[in-house]
Amino acid sequence: MAFDRVRTVLFDAGNTLVHLDYAFIADLLASHGQAHTPLEIRRAEYTAKAAIDAAMAPGLRPQQLMWPTASAPKPSYFEVALEALGVPAGERPPILDALHAHNRADCLWRVVEPDTHAVLRGLVERGFTLGVVSNADGRIEGDLGRLGLASHFGTVVDSHVVGVEKPDPRIFALALERLGAEAASAVYVGDVFAIDVLGARRAGLQAVLVDVLGCYPGPIDGPRIRELAELLRLLPDVATG
Numbered sequence: 001m002a003f004d005r006v007r008t009v010l011f012d013a014g015n016t017l018v019h020l021d022y023a024f025i026a027d028l029l030a031s032h033g034q035a036h037t038p039l040e041i042r043r044a045e046y047t048a049k050a051a052i053d054a055a056m057a058p059g060l061r062p063q064q065l066m067w068p069t070a071s072a073p074k075p076s077y078f079e080v081a082l083e084a085l086g087v088p089a090g091e092r093p094p095i096l097d098a099l100h101a102h103n104r105a106d107c108l109w110r111v112v113e114p115d116t117h118a119v120l121r122g123l124v125e126r127g128f129t130l131g132v133v134s135n136a137d138g139r140i141e142g143d144l145g146r147l148g149l150a151s152h153f154g155t156v157v158d159s160h161v162v163g164v165e166k167p168d169p170r171i172f173a174l175a176l177e178r179l180g181a182e183a184a185s186a187v188y189v190g191d192v193f194a195i196d197v198l199g200a201r202r203a204g205l206q207a208v209l210v211d212v213l214g215c216y217p218g219p220i221d222g223p224r225i226r227e228l229a230e231l232l233r234l235l236p237d238v239a240t241g
Contacts, residue, residue, distance in 0.1 A: 003206065003235050008181040009123055010172065010200075012190030013134035014109040016210050016228075017149060020045070021111050025099070029087075032095050036085050043213060044084035048077045050217040053194040107139060112147050119228040120152040128235065131175045132156040133188070135165045135195065154179050166190075167199025189231065193220055208234070 011017050022038035029036050036044075078099055082092050102108065123130060130153045134140045138160040144150040155178040159165040162174060176183055183204030190196025191210040197220075200207040208231070209216065211224040225231065 003187060005185050006128070006187045006206065006235055008129045008131065008176065008179060008186040009231070009235070010131045010133050010175055010186060010188045010205070011153075012166075012188070012192075012196050012210075013132055013136060013140050013144070015045075015191040015212075016189055017112070017116060017132070018107075018109045018143065018147065019111040019113065020108055024102075025108070028098055028102070029085075029095065032091065032098075034085070034087050034091070034095070040085065041081070043215070044081045046213070046215060046217055047084035048080040049192050051080045052077065052192055053218060107143055110143070110147070112149065113227065115227070115229050117148065117152075119231060120149065122232055123235065124152060126232075126235070129154050129179050129181060131179055133166065133171055133175045135159045166195045167202060169199065169203035172200060172203035172205060187235070189225075189228075193218070197222060 014020075020042075022041050025041050026036055026038050029041075076096070078096055079092055082095060083089075087095065099108065120130060132140070132144065132153050132155070134157065136158045138158055140158045141150065141156040144153070144156060150156065155175055157171060157175045157178070159171060162171065164171045164174070166172070172183070172188065176186060187206040187208060188196060188200035188203075189208045189210060190200070191212075193209060193216065197207040197209050207222060209220060209222060209224045210226075210228075211220075212226055214224075214226055216224065223234065225234070
């Protein structure tokens with residue numbers, strides 16, 4: 001896939017720019033008598049991503065899939081991951097409650113890979129305009145600021161704030177409008193195929209799937225990266241593109 005026309009790079013936040021704190025989750029599971037390594041948890045998370053891909057029917061909001069609610073028609077993201085880890089059904093509710101409570105108090109997506117700042121800075125130096133489009137809960141701009149990432153981006157669009165979620169094309173269009181950019185010259189980078197890749201494509205953008213372990217399930221077409229640094233190889237300098 002050619003990216004020679006790309007001038008704007010939009011990013012998902014969770015598990016793209018800021019990753020789940022798998023070490024914390026491993027410790028929490030251990031406190032509930034469930035011993036699993038951070039890598040095992042990360043692998044199990046792929047099952048939850050596949051469940052989202054399968055569940056993204058018309059009218060279903062992605063945020064309904066994250067946490068268990070009375071209105072959610074299917075098991076939540078973390079419940080699917082716990083099932084994949086072999087956590088018995090009867091032992092999941094207190095773990096889910098603890099994860100949810102901690103996420104409300106201090107977002108679980110808070111780990112920044114060591115090269116993230118350098119990659120973002122490198123893209124800006126090459127002439128790209130950067131932005132964030134996130135299905136979030138109203139805190140993502142502040143979280144990126146506290147983590148020192150916000151200065152790289154021309155806009156941060158939080159679904160909770162603007163009232164529309166990925167994969168709805170309108171949220172991508174809003175980010176592009178804020179940046180004065182066009183969909184035909186933009187690429188979106190995210191980690192869930194049905195929400196990020198297909199949503200971006202419906203909005204007219206190209207898309208890149210973040211697949212850290214290289215084992216995303218299902219028939220996935222299009223480019224994948226295992227780390228953000230690969231973007232520096234995929235995207236040519238704006239001046240030479």
